[in-house]
Structure formats: structure tokens, C-alpha cells
Amino acid sequence: MKRSKYFLKTLKNVSSQEKIASARLLKQAGFIEESAAGRFYFLPAGQRVQQKIMQVVKEEMDQAGAQEMVSPILHPLELWKETNRTNTAGFELMKVTDRRDADFALGGTAEEMFVDLVRRYKISYRDLPFNLYQFSPKFRDELRARGGLLRVREFIMKDAYSFHRDEEDFKVEYRKMSDVYTKIFNRLGLETTIVESDNGYIGGEYCHEFIVDSEIGESRYFKSTKGYAAHEDVARFKPDDKNLSEDMLELKEVDAPRGTTMQDGVNFHKMPLWQQIKDVMFVDDRGRYILAVIRGDYDVNETKLKHLVKAITLRPATNEEIREKLFSEPGFISPVGIKNKLEAGVELLVVADSSLRTIKNAYGGSNKKNLDLFNINIDRDFKADIEGDIALAAAGYEAPDGGILEEKRGIEVGNIFQLGYHYSDKMRGAVYTDKDGTEKPFYMGCYGLGIGRTMAAIVEVWHDDKGMIWPESVAPFSVNLISLGENEQAEKVYNYLLENGVEVIFDDRDEASAGEKFADSDLVGCPYRVVISRKSLEKGGYEISKRNSGEQKIVSHGELLKQLYE
């Protein structure tokens, strides 16, 4: 490709507001251009990169036995109603209506479509397992797009869906996909951490995200010094035992004219924070009151709580609700005796965090203003409806594997989900015929990979103050050939490289100065730069330099190809 004719307009000045390197560089180098917020044009150079990323993904997916296909982008809305995702999808679903008033969702993910496809056939256990995937535009009406390609409203995603007889068979595929993803990202120049994550509205049993560490990433996760890694929403830790050797003392009420915060309790009673009980009242989507009870030095993890009580949404209860519906007092809520006063029709679930088993003789509120209780002990003084892990992890805590948790930030570039029977249960007829002649639901998995976000992540990792530094696997061109007043010789080299299958962009512009060509070359970031000038010819050939190391030397015409393939 000749630069003089290539639709690549690099910019000298780019908005000072753009602080994220990948967004700034991709725009400045003319790879992408924003249409409306979160919707991007991929210009020729950007599209070359995008296609190369897709090519790597395709090669590895095919190698793993997955089969590429494509589904419609408009999904019949009835399908989303079947799985109730019109309400629970985490992103606002975009809808369109056709002239006959038929409603469609603009696909943000395609579980329903693939299940709907598969259930149209009579599938035998002999057909299983299989894994179908596609590259297709996805639409998500995000509240806020940000960071160039990092968070957008329209993007190309590789999404794959696997169908299995049972969990055991699924697990083979899940592990395989995990390996495939690691390999894909490595080929793209990215190191990823596999992080346990929340499955969110997709449902299913568990999932993992692939995260590229980066300061500007939006995903926060915890990593143990011994290897365990989990998203902050689901990260587990071992609460340390505090005073278990103490004897249980008698429950007693004490005057406590104090403020309503945890710290007020500590200051007033001069007792440690961990010995206090923290009580947080929520209301869920069904109107149930949920009292989360946890050790005072920990915080409640709403995601864990939501899963434990099987709620779709949670909100904090208001002070009025606490007083008028639960007959308690904000700042003095207690699990002790709170259920005794409930009116008919008011449902209250007491959820205790396992950390309450690490302390004895706790102190805390009494459901009455300015009165506290001492020596509260679980089981003896109150019973939990549900007991489990609802604690928010933090840096420095002990990880489940015995290491110490460290807080990390990163960009989520892919994820893999165990869907289990989530979709095949909800969608009628999503069954195969087993060996014994009975119909059984599919056991499923799905596997997503954002192409544009991966591109942004590559730039975040691979750039310097002059521009991007593309790994060879995804560079728009391998060679940026620059002629400084030696167009005739350069043209020969250009044709020679093309004939030998080298992807080259030839900067043949007469009107651009040497400095401009060099600056552009650094900005665009092709792995190799080859300069042909009077100076290089005098030294016996062409100057070749590597973008990633800056290493530079003069090579003769005959050595050029060898240098590029080294």
C-alpha cells in the first residue's frame, strides 16, 4: 500500500481531554474515529488490525474444534422474554420494531439465539458435544461509554456456545477454552490473568474473566501471592479467628448514648471494631427485607448477598422502613429479637456472614435507640435464616489458598461461562435424546471475547510516548518503507517486498518532510521501519530498524528479506 493513496490521516493535535493512551493513539494515528458516543468507525488501518485479531482468534477456535457460523443481529424479542432477560440483562437492551410491529432486540449477546437454533433440530447424544461461534456486532446501551474502544455501545465480539450431555463433558470443553484463550492472548502479545468472576445476568454456576493488568482498566480483582485470583465481587478470603477461647458471657443490655456509625460504637464502648456486629438492612426486588449481619471490621459484598438470597436487585432500606416496618432503629439494628415484632406480611431474612463464627461475646445494637447489647453470640442469641459468605474481600486478607490478597486493576478482554442448564431449562425444547431414549436438557457453556477491547488492551500494553508498538501478529503492516528523495529505488524495494508476501506500507509522499515521515512511522507503530535515502545508500543499502527495541542497522538489498524473517 502506498501511503500517498492510503486513507490514513494522522493528527498532530488530539483532544487534550483524552487521557487514555489507547484511545488517544488510535485516534491520532487514524485507526478509529468516533461517530456518536461509543460508536466507532474502524478506518482502513484500524480494520486491518481488527481483522488480524479476528484471524488469530479464528485460527485457535477452529484448531480447538469450534465451528464458525453467524446468527442474525436482530433477535426476536420473544426469545429474550422466554429467559426473562428483558428485565434482568445488565445492560439496557436496545429494541427495534419492524413495519409489522414485530419487536426485536439488537443482540448484546446471543445465548437465546443459539439455543433457539439448536432446539429446531432433533439432536442425538451422538451429535454432542459441539461448540458454535461467531464474530458479530453486539449492541449494548451502556450508561456511559468511555476510553475509546475500552467501553463502547457497539463492538465486534467473538461469542461461542457449547452444548453437552452433562457437566463432566462440559468441563473438558471449559478447560480447553480456557487454554485456547490463554494461547490467543499470548499470540496477541497479552499476558492475561484468569480471574473467578460473577456470572451476573448470564446465570449459570461459575465463570472466569481474562484480565490484562492495567491501571486504566475498569475491572478490580484480587490476586493471592499463591495464585488464587478473583474479581472483587466474588473474591473469598479466610477470616482470622479472634477470641474463640473466651467463654460465652451473659447477654446484657447497656445504655449507649452514641452516634450511629461503627466508629461511634468503638469510641463509646472502647472495644475493638471486630467485636462489634455490623447490621445492614436491604430490600430486594420482591420487597423482602434482608438483614445482613457481619463482623464489624468487614464490609458486606452485595453481589455475594444477592446470590445467596437469590435476589435480582438490592437497595438499602430507608430509615422510615427500618422504624415503621421493622420497629428497629437506624444505627442500632440487631438480629437479636428483631423477628419478634414483625407484622404479618413483612418478610425478613436474617443473613449471617461466616465471620461471625470467629468471634464471641460481640456487642452491637438492640433495635432500640441508645441501647446496646453486650455478649451477643450466634445460635444462642439469634438464629440466621441463611449463613454464608457475604464478606467483601480487601487487600492484605488471607486468600483461600493461604497466600495474601493483593488488589489489582485490569481490562477484561474475554470470559468463559459455565451456563449449565440455565438456558436449556428456561427455553422449551432445548433437549437432546440420550442413549436410553429419554429427552434431556443440554448442559451449556459460553465464551466471549471482545475484539475492539482487545485491540485497545494491546495498545495500552504496547506503546511509548511516540506511538503504538504493534506485535507482529496484529500489526497493520509489518514494514513501514520510507523514501527520502529516493523514490525510484524505494519503489523497486516496495515491489520486491510485495512479491515476497511482505505486508508493507510505502511512504512515498513527496510533500511530507523526513521528520513527518519518521513521526508518522513511530505513531503507527509497524514492527519494522526501512529507510531508503542518499545517506543509507552511501552506507551500502537500506536502514532497517525495529520499533520495539529501536535496534537499527544498514542492510544490503540481498539481506533485507532475511532480516525481516529473522
Place this chain on the structure above:
RNA sequence: CGGGGUGUGGCUCAGUUGGCUAGAGCACCGCGUUUGGGACGCGGGGGUCGUCGGUUCGAGUCCGACCACCCCGACCA
């Protein structure tokens, strides 16, 4: 949805207490000179100042509404 901010040639921005024909740099076009780190000279084209309404002799500038975009938060595979 809450808080903050910005809308002026394609881009980055200036434009004073309301006052002459609305400016600069970059980009673009023409001619010429240039080629090892974002060249130079001369000439040129391009703006209903986000939209609508209001105040005024007069509005880019003041007021109101709306729209778009950006940042923070909420939210979020």
C-alpha cells in the same frame, strides 16, 4: 439518573464591560524552494459561532429551554 464541564472553519483553541468585515496554529488547495526527526515563502478556499426562543438600536458574548459531547459517580461480563 445525580454532580461538574464544554459546544466558535476538518482538528486544537482564542475572542475583553454586548459594538466595525469573527481570529490564530494545524489540516486542505495552488505555485516555488525543500528531504535524517512533525520544513519554508507567497497566494487561496472554508464559519447561519450546537439548536430554538427571548432581551436589545445591536448578541459568539446576556437570559430561558432543548440537544450533543466530555469528566466524576451510580450502573455494568
